[in-house]
């Protein structure tokens with residue numbers, strides 16, 4: 001049995017102990033229609049431990065420099081899906097991105113995710129995103145009488161759709177998709193991921209209906225397999241693979 | 256100002272709020288007001304599991320579960336309520352499965368179960384497998400499943416609406432709930448919701464601590480709104496400190512990690528829990544483990560240069576097991592600490608986790624105005640409420656259970672009350688209190704900053720009313736909180752706008768935290784004993800003669816406007832289990 005020894009464990013501590021604070025510049029895309037119709041970039045310089053999260057940096061700016069800076073957040077550890085944003089041009093969760101991992105030597109750009117209307121600073125209108133989710137009937141549909149105990153499901157059947165149950169509806173995938181940027185009618189990867197979660201659940205009996213919905217001209221066939229969504233997903237979901245599986249199911253009608 | 260009328264209004268869309276909404280929407284015209292999009296609620300952070308004596312993997316029954324809950328709560332649990340919790344647990348889990356929740360499965364295809372702290376066979380003989388789970392994201396799956404079913408039922412949500420005031424009208428000498436007042440984040444508009452029934456399901460208050468597993472948004476808004484309108488808060492001194500938060504950050508590493516075989520070790524590599532809890536060891540109840548960790552740290556056996564933490568060791572578990580059962584928490588260690596849990600132990604420290612106290616209710620979720628009188632039309636469920644099924648210390652996996660059982664009960668009770676009652680007249684100028692509060696903050700030219708006061712409050716709470724308390728530390732906290740409340744009158748904000756003014760809302764949330772911190776400290780000062788999560792070094796023993804009773808704290812306002820807290824007590828409901836010494 002491995003027993004911890006001091007030298008083995010000091011990685012984390014040593015990291016904390018000798019980590020000097022650094023000066024970092026955050027270049028943030030600001031927009032507030034109460035003030036101006038134009039969005040503009042604004043630079044903030046702060047002293048911060050590079051092992052902290054981008055969310056910590058945004059808080060530091062809001063709490064110490066500019067209280068008007070506006071963004072959504074709640075859990076601060078990547079499970080609530082509030083704070084997807086474009087950081088150095090890539091979609092990420094601010095609370096899951098450590099400053100040291102995004103090269104703080106240069107100004108770090110932070111802007112709202114693309115393809116959804118910006119309402120203020122980093123806050124976008126999420127309603128169209130949730131509407132697409134609602135449209136795929138994201139709930140278990142079964143027929144016949146309910147059993148008195150639980151429905152049985154083998155561990156293998158349970159595993160089949162495990163990946164897509166992880167989704168936190170953060171919109172990082174959908175708002176990284178060039179097809180979605182060009183056409184907001186496209187369901188987008190997140191809705192397809194959530195349809196996948198039910199189509200491949202052995203207990204569900206409405207797979208055909210969901211597939212028909214996704215067979216629509218704004219459905220899965222719009223996907224150009226650019227893999228942006230998979231790269232963007234903070235939950236590590238293989239989004240593109242899920243979309244491919246839905247496409248295949250549409251062709252073979254087997255799922 | 257807009258006025259809306261609904262039969263039932265639910266405040267909060269976490270597990271408790273949505274479970275209630277699914278029931279009440281079927282029975283009455285319901286609106287759910289929530290300051291976060293429903294799927295952002297902190298129920299989604301819960302990892303380990305939900306307790307129910309399904310007996311799917313080994314012998315178990317609800318009576319053992321009842322006993323464990325009562326013992327875990329150090330006999331401050333209302334035993335009638337605990338019995339309901341344990342009995343209805345089985346249907347609560349089955350309901351969720353039928354709604355689509357993807358539970359982990361046994362080879363036979365049944366819902367799988369695992370061990371969790373304090374859950375035992377035959378009244379403490381040995382750990383039992385009672386926690387139903389979905390990997391280490393059970394809360395996420397509960398939240399998603401309930402949201403999915405709210406979509407299915409057509410539940411009406413008002414997202415990013417902050418409820419800031421509870422409306423009460425006196426009718427023939429009886430205080431009745433008339434509705435709530437909410438602030439709309441997107442527009443800055445104030446909305447009055449007149450409702451026959453109101454259910455608070457607004458979650459916990461952990462943000463008055465610095466090292467906490469709670470979200471930034473858990474600021475006790477519901478507790479504060481009711482308290483300010485003269486309703487009592489029960490057992491607020493009881494707060495749970497979870498043994499395994501990520502060192503300094505407080506992010507939770509589920510007890511399920513120890514359920515899977517993880518071991519706590521001090522700097523000498525010693526499995527120290529063997530000394531403190533010879534039978535249950537690392538799976539003793541949370542208050543016991545948290546105190547043991549701090550005892551190790553205080554006696555110089557903590558790890559790291561400052562000796563301020565211990566290790567959670569998972570290195571002896573096969574990587575496949577960690578990947579299958581604990582994927583999220585191992586990823587937290589990698590992301591936030593740069594540690595590989597396959598090979599390195601994880602630095603941890605206790606983290607402020609769960610409010611056992613809250614708005615007092617009976618088992619139907621009806622809110623109490625004093626020890627016995629209910630407030631007609633007012634309900635509460637989930638972490639905001641105190642039924643009390645958790646007593647002085649909640650067992651792991653009993654809260655996801657609580658939100659489902661009492662969320663459902665209150666949803667049904669509130670909707671049924673609404674269908675047979677009339678609207679209560681709104682008080683005059685119903686939006687006035689909120690409008691004044693908002694205007695005062697927007698126009699203030701004060702010199703204090705919200706962030707400074709909040710940091711000072713959090714540091715004071717961590718230092719003085721955490722795992723170990725004494726008369727002196729609590730008095731220090733009471734004095735500091737009084738100072739901060741005074742300075743709060745002089746805060747100003749920078750954002751004066753109407754649109755998405757989170758600067759303003761953080762200021763309001765701080766006001767709630769200050770009020771609740773004061774109630775907690777004053778309640779803790781008066782409780783001269785140690786019980787569950789409340790540990791007084793100057794009174795290290797449980798005192799059943801004087802303190803086997805619930806604290807009820809009321810806000811009093813004197814004629815000259817001076818505010819104070821009045822403490823009263825409520826008897827514990829004891830049915831079949833007489834208090835015994837708690838050993839693990």
Ligand SMILES: Cc1cc2nc3c(=O)[nH]c(=O)nc-3n(C[C@H](O)[C@H](O)[C@H](O)COP(=O)(O)OP(=O)(O)OC[C@H]3O[C@@H](n4cnc5c(N)ncnc54)[C@H](O)[C@@H]3O)c2cc1C
Pocket residue numbers: 266267268269270271272288289290291292293296297298299300301302303304305306393394416417418419456457458459468469470473476477507509608609636637638639651652653654655656658
């Ligand atoms: C990290 C972590 C892990 C946990 N793991 C477990 C576990 O494994 N098992 C277990 O049993 N328990 C666990 N718990 C405890 C359990 O998850 C919580 O106690 C429970 O989920 C609380 O649910 P709730 O519905 O009461 O509140 P929440 O889920 O916190 O929801 C609160 C809701 O209220 C809304 N709200 C708040 N204020 C306002 C306002 N002013 N106006 C309008 N809406 C408002 C919010 O928007 C939100 O929708 C864990 C807790 C944490 C923090």
Ligand code: SF4
Pocket residue numbers: 166167168169170171172173174189190193232233234235236237239
């Ligand atoms: S699939 Fe991933 S990126 Fe897309 S919404 Fe879900 S969690 Fe976010």
Ligand code: FES
Pocket residue numbers: 072073074075076077078079080081082083093094095096
């Ligand atoms: S704040 Fe919750 S995901 Fe980032």
